[in-house]
Structure formats: C-alpha cells, structure tokens
Amino acid sequence: MRITELYSDVITEDMHYEYKAKLNPENPVKWAKTIVGFANGEGGIIFVGVSNVGEAFGLDLTEIDQTKNLIAIVNDRHIFPHVKIGYMLRSIDEEAERFVLALKVSPSHSVVRYREGDFNETVYIKGDGNSVPATPEQIISLGKRRFGIDNEVSEIRYVESEWTEFLNLCRLYREDGSVPSLKELQSEEVISKDGYAKSGFLMFKDDYQGEDSLISCRLWKGKNKTGIVLDSGRYKGSLAKVFREAILFIKRNTRMGWMKTGKGGRQNLWAYPMEAVREALVNAVAHRDYSIAGTQIDIDIYDDRLDIVSPGSWLLPRKYEEYPLGSIPSIRRNTIIAACLDVANLMERGGTGFQTMAESYKSSSQEKQPVVLIYPGFLDLRLFDRLYETTSDEVRDLSGDGLSDTEKVIQLLKTRGPMPVRELQALLNYNHRGAFLEKVINPLIVENIIYRNGSSKSPKSLIVLR
Structure with missing residues (x-):
C-alpha cells in the first residue's frame, strides 16, 4: 500500500x-x-x-x-x-x-x-x-525569528584567535587597554559555562558574514538626499569591524573648527563631538531589531546634521523628550550584543548614553541639541553640526576675500581636515574633474603642500594637507 x-x-x-x-x-x-x-x-x-x-x-x-x-x-x-x-x-x-x-x-x-x-x-x-x-548564521536567524533575542548557545567554542576584531575593539576602548578573560566573558554570559559562544557573540566573530551587520554610510552635498553623494561606504562582517569602519567614516567627514576660550585663546572643536557620535552608533548597534530581514543601519551626513537610523521600534512607553535628562530607563533589545559592548567599555549602563550625548553639546544652543526621532519601525538619532552656522559657506566667504582656488583648498583643508577630491571639486564649483585636478590639485601636490591618500583615478581619494 x-x-x-x-x-x-x-x-x-x-x-x-x-x-x-x-x-x-x-x-x-x-x-x-x-x-x-x-x-x-x-x-x-x-x-x-x-x-x-x-x-x-x-x-x-x-x-x-x-x-x-x-x-x-x-x-x-x-x-x-x-x-x-x-x-x-x-x-x-x-x-x-x-x-x-x-x-x-x-x-x-x-x-x-x-x-x-x-x-x-x-x-x-x-x-x-x-x-x-545549522550554520552559526542560521542559528542566529532561528533565535531572532523565534523570540527576537540573541542569547542562544551555539556549538562554536570561544577561541581568542577567532575574535581578534572584538579583542582589538576592547583594547581601543577599555581604560587599561586590556582584553577580557574567558572568565569575564562567562560572567557577562557572552559565553556559556562550558565555553560555547552565545549567538549574539558570534556576530563579533572575525569571519561573520551575516547580512544583518551591514552599516551603510553616505556623505551628502546639501541638506537632503537629493544632493550629490560625495563619499560613501558599505561595511559588513564582524560587528566590531563595522563599528570601527563607521566611526572612521564619520571622523574623516567631520570638520574641525575652533571656539574662543575664556582667556582669549582658541580651542579645537569637532563639528560632531566624537563622544556623541560613539554613543549614538553604539545605541544603534545594540538596540536595532536584527530580526527584520533586508534592513541595515544607515548613516547620512548632511551639510548641517548627522542622522544614524536603525531598524526597530522605540521600546519605552513614553517619548524620548518626555524623560528628564539622565532618567531614561535602560531596556535592552539584544542582551548579548549589549553585553559585548559592555565588555568593550562602550555600552553606557542605565540609559546614560543619551546623557553623554547631551553633555557633549552643553555649550551649544538649544536648537543644536541631539534629538531622537521616533517613526514606525525605526529610530533616527540626530546630531547637529556645531560649526554649520559659521562654516557652511566657506567657499563663498573665501572668494569674497579674493583668494585663489588653490588658497581656498588650503583653507578648507585647514578648517575641515582631509577631504575627498569630489567634495572639494563641488565646493569650488568645478564641473569637470580633469580641469579641477589640472588647475588646482596637481599644482599643490607638485609643490608638496598637499598629498593624495588613495588612487589618483578615484574621486573618493582624500586630499590631505601636509
């Protein structure tokens, strides 16, 4: 039968x-x-x-x-x-x-x-x-699909040599530059008592290839996404690696200025405080909803602001602005990922990461204060450019001073730091890259005033002042 x-x-x-x-x-x-x-x-x-x-x-x-x-x-x-x-x-x-x-x-x-x-x-x-x-990535997906957490025990044993990106992150941000011991990782429940990595910790492994760790970065000319993309990067792999790559992208595209001190001197000032940038990105990595397939963390830098957008709804019952500063409850969507960032001395406990962002902007006006924009299904952590009002129109101001194009480039590099070729070209209003290189960039390189960091054929190559 x-x-x-x-x-x-x-x-x-x-x-x-x-x-x-x-x-x-x-x-x-x-x-x-x-x-x-x-x-x-x-x-x-x-x-x-x-x-x-x-x-x-x-x-x-x-x-x-x-x-x-x-x-x-x-x-x-x-x-x-x-x-x-x-x-x-x-x-x-x-x-x-x-x-x-x-x-x-x-x-x-x-x-x-x-x-x-x-x-x-x-x-x-x-x-x-x-x-x-199941592969490690499939185990992670199973855990997320089941109940949205990242603390399933995998069958992958923890071996230091396979988590070098994570250990380097710990060396970079831990006060003593140390790496965590096996006992410490077990105490934080990142690793099981018998030495197996939790599924969230696998996302920090050197060979992690899941699509859900993707961070997409863009630098825009203008105040919205209808402008020209001056620089971009797409980073995936170990969460430790993509975190560092995203920080470097923001840093190289953040202007450096100055402010007067009380004694008549000058103090260097980043357009975006690096401590605020770090806290905003840590929050996005720790609290994004990794169970939503086909999504990513988006970082967009505009003329006047920086947006870090992550998938996942706001977990607290009240809106961000309804909580007094320093009293935001700590709710962790991904307990093991958050624990890994704790171990690396990156994750602020008790919701104080938002307070750190606000503290770094304490000398800025009210309209420049960081904000959390809550939308259905995603969050936008917005940081404002502290230098925008005084330096957003550098080229127009410089041209009024009768400076040549080469002098404008030197002044921009002094103000902003290293910049991509095509951003300089756009700011100086050159329509053709070849003409810009021939008349402005190449003469400065020959005179050993600047140098190019990257391929001479790439418009994304950084121009650096010597």
Whole structure:
C-alpha cells in the first residue's frame, strides 16, 4: 500500500513530511535529527513503517509501543528543550494488525538542540527530504525569528584567535587597554559555562558574514538626499569591524573648527563631538531589531546634521523628550550584543548614553541639541553640526576675500581636515574633474603642500594637507 492511500495530501518527502521504516535505538541521532529539524522549522510529520519510496508496510502494536517509548526516552535525554509530539495511527490492512505511526512534531518557541554527552550539542534544520546541522548564521536567524533575542548557545567554542576584531575593539576602548578573560566573558554570559559562544557573540566573530551587520554610510552635498553623494561606504562582517569602519567614516567627514576660550585663546572643536557620535552608533548597534530581514543601519551626513537610523521600534512607553535628562530607563533589545559592548567599555549602563550625548553639546544652543526621532519601525538619532552656522559657506566667504582656488583648498583643508577630491571639486564649483585636478590639485601636490591618500583615478581619494 502506498502512503498516499492513507494520507492523500502526502506526495513525497519534503520540508513537512519524512518516511522512516523503523527507528534504530542504537543510533537515535539518525532519526531524532528530523524531529529537531521539524521543531526548528514549521513543524512536520514523520511516518514510521514506510519505506524510502513511500511504500507503507506498517508496524504491529508491539512495535508501535516500543517506538513510542523510544521516542519518549530520546526526547527526554537528548533533545533540549523537549519537543511536543503527537501520535496518529492508520491501519494498512483490513484486520487492523499493522499500522503506520505518524509522529506530528510541533514547531518550538525556542531553538532546539540535539545533545550527545555533556559538551556536544547540534542544532538541526529541515532541508528538502533531510535534516542538516545549522550554520552559526542560521542559528542566529532561528533565535531572532523565534523570540527576537540573541542569547542562544551555539556549538562554536570561544577561541581568542577567532575574535581578534572584538579583542582589538576592547583594547581601543577599555581604560587599561586590556582584553577580557574567558572568565569575564562567562560572567557577562557572552559565553556559556562550558565555553560555547552565545549567538549574539558570534556576530563579533572575525569571519561573520551575516547580512544583518551591514552599516551603510553616505556623505551628502546639501541638506537632503537629493544632493550629490560625495563619499560613501558599505561595511559588513564582524560587528566590531563595522563599528570601527563607521566611526572612521564619520571622523574623516567631520570638520574641525575652533571656539574662543575664556582667556582669549582658541580651542579645537569637532563639528560632531566624537563622544556623541560613539554613543549614538553604539545605541544603534545594540538596540536595532536584527530580526527584520533586508534592513541595515544607515548613516547620512548632511551639510548641517548627522542622522544614524536603525531598524526597530522605540521600546519605552513614553517619548524620548518626555524623560528628564539622565532618567531614561535602560531596556535592552539584544542582551548579548549589549553585553559585548559592555565588555568593550562602550555600552553606557542605565540609559546614560543619551546623557553623554547631551553633555557633549552643553555649550551649544538649544536648537543644536541631539534629538531622537521616533517613526514606525525605526529610530533616527540626530546630531547637529556645531560649526554649520559659521562654516557652511566657506567657499563663498573665501572668494569674497579674493583668494585663489588653490588658497581656498588650503583653507578648507585647514578648517575641515582631509577631504575627498569630489567634495572639494563641488565646493569650488568645478564641473569637470580633469580641469579641477589640472588647475588646482596637481599644482599643490607638485609643490608638496598637499598629498593624495588613495588612487589618483578615484574621486573618493582624500586630499590631505601636509
């Protein structure tokens, strides 16, 4: 008898159905991985007493009892968390002596693992007709899809040499320049007691290739996205790596000016305080909703402001401006990612990151204060350019002083720091890159006043004042 005669909707083995002749008690992982795979997916049915080609020969009642007992033992001893399984019987003969046993596996609300011994756990996912071990990225996706968290234990052991980007981040921002010990990482629950990395910590691993770590950066000429893109970068990989790349992008596109001090001197002033930039980016990385597929963190630098936009709704009951400064509650959407940033001395505890941003703008006017813009499904942390009112029109002001184009470039580089070729070209109103290079840039390079950092053929190459 064919299985299709008992179950008319079952055509072949696929993502929802699988056939087993018998369940071998000597090698339970051969069939238990299918249970785990179904539980980690949308659920499914295993038909026992059916050949690989769909021929139903059935089991007698004694064999069925033995099979159900075996499943119960394996589920109890090897499958964690335990899976919900229902049973159905259908007779294949008129005498009702032999039956096909159908195991209906329900989808789990958590990531299910098959455990052999004390330290060997495997997460299986269902393929088309088979079950295979999940990759680290698939385990992360499973955890996010299930309940939006990042603290599932993976089967990847922590090895320092495979987390060098994260350790370098710790050296950069920890006050003593140290790296965390295994015990410290376990104390922060970034790593399990037996040395396995949590799924959120895998996103800091050197070889992480998930699309969900992407940060897209753009520098615009103008105050909106209808202008020219002067510089851009798309960074993905380890969260530690993309964080540092994004900080460097912002830094190289942030102007440097000065302000008068009380004693008549001058104090250097970044257009965007680097401590505010760091806190805003940390907040975006720590609290974005990584379960929304196809999204990214967007960083857009305009003439007058910097926007860091991350996917995910505002988690607090009241709007940002309704909380007094320093009293914003700390709610973490991604506990392990936040813990990793804690370890690196980047994550401010208790919601004080917002206070740090405000403190860095304390000398600025009210309209320049950082704001949090809340939209359905995403947040925009906005920082304003503290130098915009006095330096947004440098080229026009300089031209009024009768400066040549080469003198304008020198003055701009002194004011802003290194700048891309095409931004300088746009600010000096040159329509043709070749003419700009020939008349302005190349003579300054020959005179050893400036140098180019990057390819001579790239409009993104930075021009640096010697």
